[in-house]
Amino acid sequence: MSDPTRPVSTDPALERTEGERRALELVEANETGGRQLSGFPKRLVTLVALAWCGFQLYAAQVGTLDTLLLRATHLAFAFALAYLVFTPRKTPGRAQRGVPWFDWLLGAGAVGTAAYLMAQYPTIAGVQGGALNPTDVWVGSALIVLLLLAAWRTVGIAMPMVASVFILYALTGPRGLIRGDLGAQLQLHAGQTWPQVVGQLFANTEGIFGTAIGVSAQIVFLFVLFGAVFDKLGAGEWFMRVAQGLLGGFRGGPAKASVLSSALNGIISGSSVSNVVTGGHITIGTMKRVGYSAEKAGAIEVASSSNGQLMPPVMGAAAFIMANNLNIEYRTLILAAAVPAFLCYGALLVVTHIEALKLGLRGLPRSELPPVGATLRAGWYYLIPLAYLIGTLTLNPDATPERVALNTIFLMIGMMLVQEAWRGRREGRGLGRGLQRGGQQLVEAAESGARSMIGIAIATAAAGIIVGIVTITGLGFGLATIVETVSGAFRGLFTALGGLLPFVDPASVVTVGTMLVVLVMAQLIALILGMGLPTTANYILMSALIVPIIARLAGLDTSNPAQMLPVHMFVFYFGIMADSTPPVALAAFAAAAISGGNPVATGVQAFQYELRTALLAYMMFFNPSLLLIAGNRIGGLPWTEALPMIFFAFLGLVAFSAATLRYLHRRTNPVQTLALLVAALLLIAPTALVWNLVALALFAGVYFWQKAGSRDEPPGVAVA
Template sequence: MAQTPPAVETPDENLAQRLKEEEELGLRRPQGWQRWLVPAIALTWSLFQLSIASWLLLDSTYIRAIHLAFAFAIVFLSYPTLRRTVRIPGFRWLGEKRKIPWIDMALALAAVAAAVYIAWDYEGVSARIGIPSARDTLFGIALVIFLLEASRRVLGPAMPIIAGAFTLYAFFGPYMPDVIAFKGVSLDRYVSQISMSTEGIYGIPLDVSATVVFLFVLFGAMLEKAGGGRFFIDLAMSLLGRYKGGPAKAAVMSSGLTGLVSGSSIANVVTTGTFTIPLMKRVGYPPTKAAAIEVAASTDGQIMPPIMGAAAFIIAEYVNVPYLEVCKAAAIPAFASYATLFYLTHIEASKLGLKGLPKEELPSFFGTLLSGLHYLIPLFVLLYELIIPRHSPDLAAFRAILVLAAVMLLQHPVRAWREGGDVAAAFRRSGAEILNGLVAGARNMVSVAVATAAAGIIVGVVTMGLGGLITDVIDTLSRGNIYLMLAITAFASLIMGMGLPTTATYIVMAALTAPAIVQIAEWNGFFVPIIAAHLFCFYFGILADDTPPVGLAAYAAAAIAKSPPIPTGFQGFMYDIRT
């Protein structure tokens, strides 16, 4: 079977790979015994999540607290205080990347203690909601501080700034101008709402992260470690590579297939773009357009069922509908988006007079399909569990993970047995891939767990009485015009998404604008389904991944294509907004 040929030039993948690693692994690469510390914690986290999905029965508050504690531990051990190296004597630990300073170890332990405090004294905390003790207040304030610092290390400064601004607004609302004045809250009420109840940090977003999102991210990570990502790329290339502008069409298809199991546009860009962007350049696409096509296709992967971005699972909880209904609502827009992008790549190829790759240089379609048919088994199991018996997403994902683990365990030994190789060594390789998948899944979840918890601060402040005020402010700004209101929401989502990950952007915008969209539309004689309002916020939050000047997916693709990142982002945005 012929293989996909290498590109004429070797792409500069360093920046792209670094962006992906920063998103998934953090900046720190410790040596010696410390190199095993974070993987051990990540492996334990994955095993804990699989346990609560199967045999371990725990109260949901315990699950949320332990989930956040694992994320805290990995954050403070994997992400240095400062991203750049500090050369001032006595302060080098602030940017230390080759070892874990003892200060960060102490911070990790303290943050874990703050996270699990609500579980350690669950009955006492529950009884004291509204009248927190001095100890409750101390741990509550510590939890908020650790969470803001963790979100700064993982997500950058935007999230803690926004959450901090809402916190200040909660206390200083009475002193604001009349238009945005708020009665304000006491410290006791703030601590009770944010750190002692399920209306703040331990709210619905963190619950969804702990019970559902983790399992789907773990499924995607394990499938990637098994080789599923390369299978999707080869399958798309074998089917479409020989047609006009074939590599671009294959990029759209492979990114859509990868989007079935990946909720990260940056990971999607690096996984598929490493192969497709050089081939697009080879057949004649300009570097900027080659990168932009990959960015647009990878960004849209977050709205592709059955594994959409993490925010889709939170939509299901907010709207109070089964996750399958969210998938159904997103399915037609997702397929329409990819069909339109596919058509746009064809138009670009026609205008540029481009051809496809020679057929003899491409993989055989049937050979590729047969060689990777086993990768489709866990996907079919996942779809079956969601659609036929309509099991909950966490149960469906858990069963799909079990099937995937069996596939991973057997694929190399079966191949070794058929080829007369070392079966024992093949089993060891399979076991290592499973362990690596479990570790990768947990490390991929850190940003989601921290983002959902930090967004809980904003949601908690909003639920203290800001909801009606926000609706009135948006109504005033839009003058009651539903179209102007949607434009304001879209613009705000894009701006906020420049500094926040998709999940956090959606949670914030859903808390601030989704109810207002429905309410104001009703006042003006329109009916807007609540799920449509939430998907609207979700979609424009996703677009931020390719929107200059911050879109990280655009930077990753531009690094592979050796194109300017800002024009790449603008071109990718134009492709996305047209689809």
């Protein structure tokens, strides 16, 4: 039995298997930079990371830095680290050693372009009246090119390719790219000149240095640093041990522990891939021990880790940008997002239980699990910063997210020094050695946080290119025309269907059916973009391009946050699903490296588990009450109305999960599967109580039918 009071391992690398090392290499290559450095370059990376952290803490402390100065400095630090630690080719296990000469030049040039803008912006905005001189155009052009190259390294080829297409569109106009009648419909401008494009993207706050990177610089960095310090403090490992102690002994307990620990880690982590590696090195092995296959064990970890981005307060960094887009308080958003997040994880716990029933599994022996009481007593103090952060964000209306995160970081710095000093004295190393170890851990946390921010900063800056182009070209109206034309082609089909269905208003069938076509198109776009983009960048693009289209076709008031929040959450949820969608599913590849399973099969299985997330996205769109929306107010829904909505939504998710897995107490026959699907579909949208009761009756009928049949068969006889 493991010791609940043991400190975090001082050298985790010694405990990792070959598969775990490959998974860690995948994370480094794709998220934090996989270049192997030593000597001066390594020390320089640490110094730059510490300087970046120091600047961000200073900026949050003073709170009065010029907007463009803050954003440009933020990007300059990201540029420096991007060219130092990321290689042009992301090949785990083949990390390039040392920094080649051309990366020194590219990095220096990129930092120089940002520094030039900081120095010249007062002249550009004041003396030149916003117009660019030839030198400004050349420097701006270099910044755009170097940003696209940095994005290629840090977030993949998809972002620079999409951004390049948008730039080409801005230069040529629609007629240059689209021919025929459709081109005539989309002819919104005659094309911009290159200096005009550079001016839009480089020299104002509506392009590269727009809202997205502003949120990254002002808020996201602090929360990522908070997560890095919190994890280095030892909270991540403690969460894992608590989850194991609580759930590991139940049927399929290791899988349920994986779900709970990923939910807890999701509170502080914004990355599904790093969440897989952080928890998967323990949970995947224990899942395999009790009988899950390598693919199923990896897929459960992928699904639970991907959904970590749904958990407030961080939500994969997209929550801050979403709150800004909706012009609502951050605390309002995280409270609204909490119910769907808990529903999603609750349904995933049911999925793991169904899989355990299918396989006839048991839990781990209690003798092999951490004792819950001793584990809680050993790390209860880890809850102090978390309670302060969440409590202050939700209860203090005057507290800003950045100020709360800053204070929490300072609190944890003090906790880390005290913790390591106490451990040093207890272990006989002395108080001074303990404080020295605490200082080293703070440096490691700062470097980890800064490296995790590189991709976010670069992605938000590159997304600013697309947003800036949409602003000057009006492209969104043209895309809306295309989507409206496609959805209109199905209107006749839904009209005929409405005439055939009894007890249903035909006009409602047409409206809902047409809207479903639009949502399915948005869903496919989000999944496709998500194969090559991180979640935050995916959300930024979808919010700029697709959200206004859905709002227009649904007749929503874009200035009303209560009407727009379900749309933003819809595209955000599908952006998260992309992390587990084959063929490009980095989380699945990381999990497969640990489990030893097939990565494609792991991704396919994880996608099946994630289908409940897709259903939940549709539920939120058609039933805004799940976001605690009442009328035109977010958070205005009384709990007497919310609780029944939550219950029926959870019932729908469970019914849908059982139908897609084709198993409840035992394998479902076609009639039972159809009944479960009908029950789930009836519960997508708020309907009359009678329809909710019909859905409940269908589910209960299948449940008791299955329960009666399971008495005649031993567990696991119908294993798929």
